[in-house]
Amino acid sequence: MEVSAEHLREKLRRDLQAEHVEAEDRTPNRWVSSFQVLLVSAKFEGKPLLQRHGLVNTCLAEELPHIHAFEQKTLTPEQWAPERQK
Template sequence: MPVSAADLEKAIRDTLPVTHLQVVDESSGCGDNYSVLIVSEAFEGKTTLARHRMVNDLLRVQISQIHAFTQKTLTPKQYDAQK
């Protein structure tokens, strides 16, 4: 069963305090390639590697079922600075 953007969004929102979340299916709808932008206070004080490991751990089941997954993880302050 393919992973949907809604599946990824629910798993992320159920685990992290998210202030902004963008899930993009980059595989033209087949659910094989996703990119996510996650903005969360939970990333404060963590390195990019630690943030990505955190997301990989919480999405372990979903990531194992798709071909490609990319992520960008920001704190609210970093996100506001990029606007």
């Protein structure tokens, strides 16, 4: 399975009802894949970081075995508001 940043963006937006998703392909070569995502969703409200990452990992359960490195930043809309101003 070949994974793309666009595929990750669409799946995370749809499945986690995200209001903002950034996915960057940081793959250094064609032998390994590396992605960095920023995800803003109301589904993260009241959840600690480990649970937020668990939601993302569950959403991408099919894709993660094909990704060598995966970095994620998960924010609530309230946490995203000041970040967006930067």
